[in-house]
Amino acid sequence: MNAIEPLQPHQQPAPNSRVVPRTRRQPRRHPNRAIAIETTAKLAVNVVLSAAAIAALAQLLPYHLSQQTKLGEIREEVKRTEKRVNRLSNNFSRYFDPQQAKSVMQEQSHRVDPSQRQVVWLDNNTSDE
Template identity: 55%
Template sequence: MNAFQPSRPPLEPVEQRQVVTPVVPRPKRHLRQLSHRVMALETTAKVAVNLVIGTAAISALGQLLPYHWSQQDKLREIRTEVKVMEGRVNNLRTEFSRNFDPHQAKGIMQEKSYRFEPNKRQVVLINQEDSPGE
């Protein structure tokens, strides 16, 4: 493996004859212009699509905002009605608890039926100016 190998003379490149072809200009400029056109068309298409999407979004908002406002008005009306009803319910609850309070039963019976206990006298106020005795 470590044996000496005969040295070879360095290889010199063989000169090859180049075939001279007629000079044809490469279409680099044409390709560059074409790529710019393609990029311009692509950008234009993207802008057009975004405009269409934006127009659709604005149109949808234009239709949804009046609906939203009407729903907010209805909600405000319902909240007002709820407050009124809560007041009414509270009044009815206090009246209900008063009506069923055993300590106030006699007083409530007198209010509702205009009847009095037998040991009490009914007092009727008469205006003296209208009394027939004078």
Template identity: 55%
Template sequence: MNAIQPSDPSLKPQDPRRVARKRSKRRRHPYRATAIHTTVKLVVNLLLLVTAGSAIAKLLPYYLSQQQKLHEIQAEVQSAEERIERLRADFNRYFDPQQAKSVMQEQSNRFEPGQRPLILQK
């Protein structure tokens, strides 16, 4: 009666077979956490890849239209530069004092007194 009895039955040593079973379950799937982690990474990366691909697919037509507009504008700038160069050359010619006489003759039908008009006929 005076003997000390254990107050909690869970403090009894566990059956060695149960301990062995728990260890064997752990040994069956030692890389399970790593496999799950890698699978989640792959799924997330695939989703990012699909999202990026769809974004690029949506932006590609816009990019192509902008490139076409850029080429049109560059062609217009080129033609405007050619026109400006031609006008600048004409401006320099019209206001050159050495060529003033020939410009006046081109723009009017007057000739110098000693010059004869040349008329071409078939």
């Protein structure tokens, strides 16, 4: 069973055997078909991404315009507030100026300094009857 098999001389194919010629592949009818499919797929993806970007911009445009309007309103409010702050700052420095203390007290209390003379205007058109 475990006997060694005798070596057989190398057999050569019989001259009678027929060699079947290989069939030739037909040349591809569409040699650039894969490239065309890949390019079409890339183009489709880019069109979809562009459409999404345009849709996002279309939604953001009204928001941007409303924010610009609000910003303009805030800037106007800041200008008005700055004017008010400047006016109040000037008044503050005037109120605490010792040289103007008497005039400020007279303005706010409607009292007259005793050393000051009061002037009363009379209407000349009135006739005494």
